[in-house]
Amino acid sequence: MIEDFRLPDLGEGLPEAELVQWLVDEGDEVALNQTIAEVETAKAVVELPSPHAGVIAKLHAAAGDVVEVGSVFVSFRLGDDSAAQDPADENGAAADDEENRPNLVGYGAAPRSSARPQRRRRGTAARTAEVDTAVLEAAPHDALHAVEHDATDTPPERPRSTPPVRAYAKQLGIDLALVEASGAAGIITRADVEAYAERVGVTGDTASAAPEPAPHREVTSDERETRAAIRGVRKHTAEAMVRSAFTAPHVTTFLTVDVTATTELLASFRADRSLQDHRIGILAVAAKAVCLALRRHPELNSAWDADAGEIVTHHYVNLGIAAATQRGLVVPNIREAQEMTLPELADAIGDLAATARAGRTSPADMSGGTFSITNVGVFGVDAGTPILNPGEAGILAVGAVRKQPWEYHGDIALRDVITLALSFDHRLVDGEQGSKFLRDVGDIMREPGRVMLFG
Numbered sequence: 001m002i003e004d005f006r007l008p009d010l011g012e013g014l015p016e017a018e019l020v021q022w023l024v025d026e027g028d029e030v031a032l033n034q035t036i037a038e039v040e041t042a043k044a045v046v047e048l049p050s051p052h053a054g055v056i057a058k059l060h061a062a063a064g065d066v067v068e069v070g071s072v073f074v075s076f077r078l079g080d081d082s083a084a085q086d087p088a089d090e091n092g093a094a095a096d097d098e099e100n101r102p103n104l105v106g107y108g109a110a111p112r113s114s115a116r117p118q119r120r121r122r123g124t125a126a127r128t129a130e131v132d133t134a135v136l137e138a139a140p141h142d143a144l145h146a147v148e149h150d151a152t153d154t155p156p157e158r159p160r161s162t163p164p165v166r167a168y169a170k171q172l173g174i175d176l177a178l179v180e181a182s183g184a185a186g187i188i189t190r191a192d193v194e195a196y197a198e199r200v201g202v203t204g205d206t207a208s209a210a211p212e213p214a215p216h217r218e219v220t221s222d223e224r225e226t227r228a229a230i231r232g233v234r235k236h237t238a239e240a241m242v243r244s245a246f247t248a249p250h251v252t253t254f255l256t257v258d259v260t261a262t263t264e265l266l267a268s269f270r271a272d273r274s275l276q277d278h279r280i281g282i283l284a285v286a287a288k289a290v291c292l293a294l295r296r297h298p299e300l301n302s303a304w305d306a307d308a309g310e311i312v313t314h315h316y317v318n319l320g321i322a323a324a325t326q327r328g329l330v331v332p333n334i335r336e337a338q339e340m341t342l343p344e345l346a347d348a349i350g351d352l353a354a355t356a357r358a359g360r361t362s363p364a365d366m367s368g369g370t371f372s373i374t375n376v377g378v379f380g381v382d383a384g385t386p387i388l389n390p391g392e393a394g395i396l397a398v399g400a401v402r403k404q405p406w407e408y409h410g411d412i413a414l415r416d417v418i419t420l421a422l423s424f425d426h427r428l429v430d431g432e433q434g435s436k437f438l439r440d441v442g443d444i445m446r447e448p449g450r451v452m453l454f455g
Helices: 092-100 124-129 133-138 141-150 163-172 190-200 232-245 260-271 282-296 342-357 431-446 448-453
Strands: 002-006 016-022 035-040 045-049 054-059 066-068 072-077 250-258 302-305 310-313 319-321 323-325 328-330 371-375 394-398 402-408 411-425
Touching (some): 260 282, 260 448, 282 342, 282 371, 282 394, 323 342, 394 431, 411 431
Antiparallel strands (some): 016 035, 016 066, 302 310, 394 411
16 A cells, blocks of 8 residues: 655644655665654754655655645555564554554654664665774674674664764764663763774764865856855745844844953863863853843843734743854754753753754754844954844844953953843833843853842
């Protein structure tokens, strides 16, 4: 029996998605919930799990195609001749498929068995070719056994890990199938990858390397211009910024602050062995200062609901962090940021940035934000006039820290100085409220000990 699978609404209300790549071929046998493709919506790259256990009969799109939601995406061949049936199921494959059919808005299904879905490899020769010979020669017995087991009739488990860990392993050239998981529910952590890399003699030098630039087409000497389709993240960002700029009346105010006390504090953190696992920088301090200042100025943590004719004040902070990626600007947010300590915020920012650079930020991570920060200082820029993320009342731009002559205790001294720029929605925030909020953020960054006053 042939079963067509239509591209689902991925929970964003978007009409289409671009196929990034297929992870299966026609004729492949797949398990329920096995990832079969990656698609890019206007917000993120999303992995699509298989809604059936069966054989891929036909792929209805090619990489780069824009597919409308609701159109046929892939066809499966179902039945006894294409997928193994659970011998304990007396009602047959039809009953099994009925129970395991996924909710396509959400999306995915959990099989009756507690075991994780299996991914079938395409053959022993192809699988063996994927493993670096040098790594195999250096690998211990248990790792070699894992590869040998892959050639048996029982398909191996698909390694489970987070997008940053997968990106890190890829940088090191490590196959996650060879890494033993120590995390909860069998999740492979960064520490697991590092431990395996140390065991097999793989260096971690490439882990800190900058991401490879996006491929581009070389322009010939007689070519005066090139054109590219407006779609994906770039299209979504443009639409959101236009909507924000022409809906919310923006006001931007600036404050230049002596942050020498903060940079000295950060230097002491780097020298503290108990904090060496946390990369605490100026952005994390700004994030903490914002969370504290929002307690005193909830107007900056509100939203204008025109349909309901109401102002919605949030009593939590979902802090958006603008991230520049090869695919364009994305603004994922840190949930309940007001509950986090400074090291926790630093870790969350690091994970968020790594996930964004890997192109694995989920749509859910980019919705529901209440206030945002953009770090223009990382590009060597002092200030700017940031545009509000739609639905939010404020966004803070953090500039570069620079050594400058500054008045200090009646004298001129060389100090660490930073410029902060706050844009806010003038429908929700008056100039006085915005200025006082920015002053409080600046006071915390000028004198970190002032956080003791923010109860």
